[in-house]
Amino acid sequence: MADKKIAVEVVTPERSVLKRAVSSLVVPASEGYLGVLYNHAPLVAGLQPGVIRMKGEDAEEIMAISGGFMEVIENKATIMADTAETTDEIDLQRAERAKERAKERLEQKPEGLDLSRAEFAMRRALARIEAVTKD
Amino acid sequence: MAGMRDIKRRIRSITNTQQITKAMKMVSAAKLRKAQQAVTAARPYSDKLEEVLTRLVEASNELDFDLTQKRPVKRIGYVLITADGGLCGGYNINVTKLAQQSMQEEEVETAVIAVGRKGRDYFRRRELAIQEEFINIGDNPNYIQARELVNVVTKLFLDGTFDEIKLVYTKFLTAISQTPTVSHLLPIAPEGETEDEADSDYLFEPSGDEVLNTLLPRYVETLVYRALLEAKASEHGARMTAMDSATTNADEMIDKLTLSFNRARQAAITREISEIVGGAAALDK
Numbered sequence: 331m332a333d334k335k336i337a338v339e340v341v342t343p344e345r346s347v348l349k350r351a352v353s354s355l356v357v358p359a360s361e362g363y364l365g366v367l368y369n370h371a372p373l374v375a376g377l378q379p380g381v382i383r384m385k386g387e388d389a390e391e392i393m394a395i396s397g398g399f400m401e402v403i404e405n406k407a408t409i410m411a412d413t414a415e416t417t418d419e420i421d422l423q424r425a426e427r428a429k430e431r432a433k434e435r436l437e438q439k440p441e442g443l444d445l446s447r448a449e450f451a452m453r454r455a456l457a458r459i460e461a462v463t464k465d
Numbered sequence: 466m467a468g469m470r471d472i473k474r475r476i477r478s479i480t481n482t483q484q485i486t487k488a489m490k491m492v493s494a495a496k497l498r499k500a501q502q503a504v505t506a507a508r509p510y511s512d513k514l515e516e517v518l519t520r521l522v523e524a525s526n527e528l529d530f531d532l533t534q535k536r537p538v539k540r541i542g543y544v545l546i547t548a549d550g551g552l553c554g555g556y557n558i559n560v561t562k563l564a565q566q567s568m569q570e571e572e573v574e575t576a577v578i579a580v581g582r583k584g585r586d587y588f589r590r591r592e593l594a595i596q597e598e599f600i601n602i603g604d605n606p607n608y609i610q611a612r613e614l615v616n617v618v619t620k621l622f623l624d625g626t627f628d629e630i631k632l633v634y635t636k637f638l639t640a641i642s643q644t645p646t647v648s649h650l651l652p653i654a655p656e657g658e659t660e661d662e663a664d665s666d667y668l669f670e671p672s673g674d675e676v677l678n679t680l681l682p683r684y685v686e687t688l689v690y691r692a693l694l695e696a697k698a699s700e701h702g703a704r705m706t707a708m709d710s711a712t713t714n715a716d717e718m719i720d721k722l723t724l725s726f727n728r729a730r731q732a733a734i735t736r737e738i739s740e741i742v743g744g745a746a747a748l749d750k
Contacts, residue, residue, distance in 0.1 A: 341510040343608040343690055344503070361671050374517060375670035376679050399680060401517050408513050412683075 334368040336402075338384055340393065340409045347414045350391065352384040355407055357400055358457070366402055373402040379453040381461045382409065392417055394461035396454045420458045429455035469733065472726040476719055483715035489552065490708035493701045496604055497640060500698035503605065504637065507694055511687040518684055521677050524667060531623055532681045533653050540574045542596060542627035543567070544618060544650065544689070546634040546696040547584035549601060554707035556635065556700055557583040560645040564633040565593075567647050576627075578618060580693070596621065606697055611690035619685065622651045634692040635699035641706050643699035650688060653681055 335351040355366040358380025366373075377398045384391045398411035432452035435443060522528065545564045547557045561584050568575040576594035579585035585598045597617055602610060621627050630651035635643045669676050 339509075341513060343507060343510050343611075343687060345506040346509045359670050360675075364670065371668055372666065373668040373670060374521065374673075374676055376676050399514075399517065399676065399683075401513070410510055410513055410517075410683075 335405070336366060336368060336370075337406045338409065339407070340382070340395075340411060340414050342398075342411050342414050347411075348393070348416070350384055350386065352386045352391075354385040356383040357409065358382070358395070359400075366407055368405060370402050370405070372404075373400070375400045375402075377409070377411065379450065379457045381457055382414075392461050394420060394454075394457045396450075396457065415458065415461070417461055420462050422459065422462050425455045425458035425462075429459065469726060469729045472722055472729060476722045476726065479715050479718050479722070483712055483719070486708045486711040486715065490705055490712060493705040493708060497698060497701035497705055499605065500694065500701050501637075504691075504694045504698055507687075507691055511691055514680070514684055514687055518677075518680060520667065521669075521673060521680065524669075524673055528677075530653075530678060530681055532619070532651060532685065535652055536625075536628045538573055538628045540576070540627050541568075541571055541629045541631060542576055542578055542618070542621060544578045544580060544614075544630060544632045545584040545588075546632075546692055547579070547581035547587075548696075548700045549582040551583065552707065553700055553704035556643070556703035556707075557581075557587075560584070560633060560635045560696075561587045563645040563647065567631070567633070578621075580614065581696075596626070602693065602697075604697065606690070606693040608686070608690055611693055612686050614693075615682070615686045615689050618689075619651070619682065627651075632689065632692055634696040635703075637695040637698040637702065640702045643702055648688075648692075650685065653684065 335353055336355055337349070338352050338355055339349045340347040353368070357364055357366070357375070358378050360376040360378050363380070364375060377395060377400055379396045380394075382393045382395055384393075393414055393416050395409070395411035395414045398409065398414075400407060400409045402408075428451060432448055432455060435448045436445075436452060439445075543564050545561065547560055551557065564577065564584070565587075568577070574594075576596040577584070577588050578596050579588060579598045580602065582600050585595060585600065588595050599610075599614055618630055622630055629649075632648045632650045634646065634648075636646045637643055667673075
């Protein structure tokens with residue numbers, strides 16, 4: 331079992347966030363959460379805002395991303411996220427505020443509201459909150 | 466011969482200027498290092514994205530997306546990336562001239578989308594068409610800025626304002642060498658050739674077309690983001706070189722002036738002595 335690891339790399343346009351060897355990986359694919367285990371078939375998936383879970387030897391690592399792509403090939407998974415934050419990097423209060431703001435906007439629906447944008451902001455905030463609280 | 470006091474004043478003024486150029490050189494060196502790091506940090510993402518894109522393009526037989534549609538070209542947009550400030554040698558003028566030259570060679574109408582004050586001012590002074598302008602990008606361009614720029618550019622492409630978009634920026638080679646380049650931005654024309662024959666059948670989630678649909682805009686964003694970063698690094702590199710040679714020139718000028726100052730002083734002393742000697746000789750008679 332020990333060797334059956336997937337090499338995960340998380341990159342964003344601005345930096346390379348993390349590299350790990352993990353035994354399982356769960357990502358928020360565009361049509362629901364998707365698990366990747368050793369020897370997964372080659373795959374390219376679109377990702378939506380959500381939480382990535384990586385299980386290593388003992389600990390589980392969690393990150394929040396706000397959409398992007400994942401490519402899996404030969405036990406290498408590359409996650410190209412628009413943004414990615416580890417749990418220590420997330421500012422919970424800020425995420426809560428962002429959530430409230432997005433909620434308000436979605437409820438009041440002011441004129442000229444970019445609905446998809448507000449919804450996206452909401453989901454981003456929720457992903458961050460989830461990453462921190464379900465640690 | 467210029468008076469001693471004049472020479473002294475000039476030496477002092479040049480020394481002051483030299484201090485400024487020296488400081489600017491050091492500031493640019495520090496900023497250059499940061500900009501270079503940003504370029505390196507952005508590389509894994511854009512390389513990977515390009516790789517995936519190429520693979521996807523290979524897998525799908527026909528590309529039929531908004532961003533890949535080829536139309537008869539009636540109007541071309543040039544995204545021109547320059548600096549907001551000057552004092553960086555030929556940096557701004559080289560890239561601007563290249564853009565202008567390339568635009569003149571086109572047989573159709575062109576307009577510029579100016580990123581950076583210097584390029585905008587150049588086209589404005591000559592009363593050439595400017596479609597949009599983006600000023601104050603700052604020293605560390607971020608992805609959000611690239612995205613905003615791309616949003617505007619894509620809109621201009623999709624609504625038919627432009628049928629083709631080109632990107633003119635300064636490619637960063639090393640700290641002392643940068644070359645202005647013109648590259649093609651829209652419509653996207655990916656090369657569908659990969660060398661490794663690892664084209665195992667990919668699964669696409671949800672589907673190849675849908676993945677491509679979200680990937681293509683991001684591809685454009687990374688191209689622009691990368692261009693912004695490279696242009697910024699080039700700017701700092703160019704400024705550093707310019708300021709370095711300015712400092713050296715100031716050194717030379719100070720040397721020369723010191724020499725003529727000493728000569729003037731010596732001449733003054735000699736004259737004084739000969740006056741005294743002449744006066745004494747006159748008294749003796």
